[in-house]
Amino acid sequence: MDRNTSAEGKKSDLLDVYYFRNLVKNRFFKPAVNFILFVFLSIIIYFGLTSEPDLRFAGGNPFATTMIWDLWHPLLAFTVILFGRLWCFACPIGAAGDWAQSVFSLNKKYPEKYRNLWIAVILFLLIFAAERHLFMFTRNPVSTAYLLLFFTLLAVVMGIIFEKRSFCRYICPIGLVLGIFSMLSAVELRCKSRKTCHDHDIKECIVGTEAGKPCPVDEFPQTMERNNTCIMCMECVKSCSKDNIRISPRIPGADIIHSNKKYLPEAYLVHGMIVIFLFVMGMERFEFRNTIIDFVRSTLPIDSITFLQLYWRNMWAIIIFTLITLGAAGLLYVSIKAVFSGTNTKNTFIELSYAFIPLSLSVYLAENTFRLLKGIFFIFTETGEMFGKVWEFAIDFETINQLQLVFLTLGFLFTLLAGVLISKRRSHNRKEVLQGIIAVDFTAIVYLIIGFKILTLPII
Ligand code: SF4
Ligand code: SF4
Numbered sequence: 001m002d003r004n005t006s007a008e009g010k011k012s013d014l015l016d017v018y019y020f021r022n023l024v025k026n027r028f029f030k031p032a033v034n035f036i037l038f039v040f041l042s043i044i045i046y047f048g049l050t051s052e053p054d055l056r057f058a059g060g061n062p063f064a065t066t067m068i069w070d071l072w073h074p075l076l077a078f079t080v081i082l083f084g085r086l087w088c089f090a091c092p093i094g095a096a097g098d099w100a101q102s103v104f105s106l107n108k109k110y111p112e113k114y115r116n117l118w119i120a121v122i123l124f125l126l127i128f129a130a131e132r133h134l135f136m137f138t139r140n141p142v143s144t145a146y147l148l149l150f151f152t153l154l155a156v157v158m159g160i161i162f163e164k165r166s167f168c169r170y171i172c173p174i175g176l177v178l179g180i181f182s183m184l185s186a187v188e189l190r191c192k193s194r195k196t197c198h199d200h201d202i203k204e205c206i207v208g209t210e211a212g213k214p215c216p217v218d219e220f221p222q223t224m225e226r227n228n229t230c231i232m233c234m235e236c237v238k239s240c241s242k243d244n245i246r247i248s249p250r251i252p253g254a255d256i257i258h259s260n261k262k263y264l265p266e267a268y269l270v271h272g273m274i275v276i277f278l279f280v281m282g283m284e285r286f287e288f289r290n291t292i293i294d295f296v297r298s299t300l301p302i303d304s305i306t307f308l309q310l311y312w313r314n315m316w317a318i319i320i321f322t323l324i325t326l327g328a329a330g331l332l333y334v335s336i337k338a339v340f341s342g343t344n345t346k347n348t349f350i351e352l353s354y355a356f357i358p359l360s361l362s363v364y365l366a367e368n369t370f371r372l373l374k375g376i377f378f379i380f381t382e383t384g385e386m387f388g389k390v391w392e393f394a395i396d397f398e399t400i401n402q403l404q405l406v407f408l409t410l411g412f413l414f415t416l417l418a419g420v421l422i423s424k425r426r427s428h429n430r431k432e433v434l435q436g437i438i439a440v441d442f443t444a445i446v447y448l449i450i451g452f453k454i455l456t457l458p459i460i
Contacts (some may be wrong), residue, residue, distance in 0.1 A: 005210070013246040015186065015237065016368035024234040025211070026250070033135070041148065042093045044068065046118035048145025055139060062378070064141040068331070070375030075367035076178065081252060081361070084182035088175060088231035093152050094168045097159030098192035098216075110166040113282065117176055124269065127327070128276055129317040135425070168231050180266055181361050183255035188233060189247050190224055196244045197222035197401060205245075212238030213390035215232040220294075221245060226259035226270075228266075253414070256354045264346075267353035269441045272325035273360045274447055277323060278454055285457040294319075318357065327451020331446060337437040340432070348436070352425055355418035355440045359447060366404035397459050408451045415444045425453035433436040 015021040023029055044184040045324040048064030055062055076087055088397030089096060112196035127147070131137050139142050152301070168175050191197050197220075205221055208214035219230050221244070237245045296316045300309060333349045340348060377393045423436030 006351075011190075011192070011209050011246055011248040013192070013248055015154060015245070015247050018271065021237065023422040025238050027211075027238075030089065030234065031095075032137035032288050033090045034092055034098075036167070037090055038092035038095060042150070045145045045148050048148070051141035053140050053142040055141070061141060064144045064373055065116075065138060066378045068144050068405075069138040070371045074372035075373065076174070076399055077364050077368045078183075078372065080178055080181040081184055082186050084185035084187055084227045084232065085178045085230065087173070087178060088168060088234050089233060091168075091231075093148075093155050094165060094172075094231065096152050097165065097167050099159075100156040101163075105163065106161050107163040108161055110162045110164075110170060110382075110387075114170060117170065117269075118261065119171055120173050120176035121265045121272070124176060125276075125321050126318065127173060127271065127274050128280070129321045130314055141445050163220065164214075165231065169229065175231070175271065177364075178264075180270060180357060181337050181364075182227035183357060184253045184361060185227055186252045187247055188250050188254070189221075189225055189230055191221035192246045194222050200242060201242075202240045204241055208235070209239045209241070212236065212240075214239075226255040226261055228255075228261075241334065251258055253358065253418065256357050256418055257425060262350045262352055264356055267350045268325065268329050269330040270353050270356045270360045272293065272416045273323075274356065275324040275328040275450075276321055277363040278447075278451055279320070281363075281367055282454040282457070285454065286459075287457050288454060315423075330354075330446075332439060334444045335442050338440050339435045343432075348426075348439075352419065352422060352436055352440055355422050356444070356447075358414035358416050358418060359408075359411040359444060363451070364409040366407040366435035368425070369403055369407070370400050373400070401455065401459065405452070412444055412448045412451075416441060419444070 044064045044067050047061055051058035051061035051064065051170070054060060055065070079086075127137070137147055153162065154171065155167040197203070203220070204212075205215055213233075215236055216230055216233060217229050219236075221240075222238055225232065246285075283292065296313055298314070300312055329349075332353060335347065336343075336352065337345050338347050374397055377395065380391045380393060419437055419440030420433075423433045423440070426436065427433055
């Protein structure tokens with residue numbers, strides 16, 4: 001009997017709280033949430049497109065950049081631990097794809113050979129590389145608006161060509177990151193009883209009913225064992241006539257220990273996020289930043305053409321991000337090769353990489369702490385202005401820096417714990433357990449030293 005089966009019948013169900021089940025089953029609730037957010041998205045795009053690209057000049061309007069990079073993105077990072085991929089329920093971009101699909105779709109199957117997460121991983125790396133110089137999304141309202149338009153159009157086009165939510169399942173970089181971090185989340189959507197699913201002659205969650213659509217990401221509640229793919233659309237809650245779906249609180253991080261589904265693109269990105277966000281925080285520090293800029297300048301073939309310089313720097317950002325990601329993933333790979341003998345290094349690398357998800361989230365949070373405070377202070381200041389008051393707050397870099405170090409240390413400690421639990425789960429052989437722990441601990445200590453080195457440099 002596996003963990004899920006043995007625990008059946010004992011789980012509390014948030015859907016039973018007051019009228020929550022009725023609310024999510026209501027056919028107007030989700031479209032209403034999606035529509036309201038779509039209107040808000042359109043307003044953000046409008047303000048982005050009508051602003052001056054450079055916020056330092058007159059006509060520069062920070063509304064779009066603040067809403068997306070200082071509020072929405074940090075809030076996702078800080079809430080994923082509680083709610084997992086709940087954002088995907090509300091997402092207006094995924095909804096736009098759905099709406100287009102309901103009007104017309106070729107309903108083609110998404111090509112088998114692309115049914116993996118590599119495109120989403122590459123898009124994630126490209127967006128953060130292009131952020132540094134080429135598009136400067138976080139500081140450029142026009143670029144931000146075009147980025148939002150690009151993903152909305154992509155979701156629409158994919159909805160028209162392919163069946164279900166191929167965009168959310170295989171392309172969206174935010175979905176990918178939320179999926180990985182939702183393995184840590186404190187809630188899970190699962191079936192109440194696997195036996196009920198097994199005995200149900202019509203799998204309504206798969207085929208759909210009048211009440212709810214077939215699962216748009218091809219999940220099957222009976223066999224679900226991790227949060228990553230489920231976009232919490234609640235269609236299975238609507239379609240299952242047995243009321244066999246539950247949303248339950250649980251111990252955060254359960255999926256990274258217990259799930260058997262582990263994949264190379266996710267493992268690779270877990271390491272990528274740690275080093276990329278450490279690098280980005282390094283660029284906020286004078287010493288680190290100057291070393292990198294001087295190096296990139298020294299490689300410039302022509303000194304005077306600004307446009308070429310931007311592409312050149314961006315090319316370097318892509319190269320650096322790719323190399324440090326490969327280097328970080330390679331560090332664990334080499335550690336495994338050094339301590340294990342006669343094991344499948346690739347599989348062991350994939351399995352043990354999931355121990356680094358807490359560290360990855362902690363660095364992600366550290367990078368977003370400043371932005372979130374900036375966004376919240378912006379809201380306070382603007383609200384104060386509406387009421388003729390002056391509500392201004394100064395951001396204390398010292399405090400933020402200490403918070404970043406606390407996040408890093410907590411992430412490190414949880415990664416060590418996850419390393420022990422994953423190693424114990426994957427082998428009953430004491431020697432192999434110890435080898436797994438050594439490989440994880442060694443790599444985590446290297447990350448911690450690099451993190452402390454960068455985060456204790458003076459901020460610009
Ligand atoms: S419709 Fe409900 S009971 Fe039937 S297989 Fe799906 S989740 Fe299980
Ligand atoms: S139908 Fe159910 S399992 Fe599928 S994505 Fe929606 S909420 Fe998740």
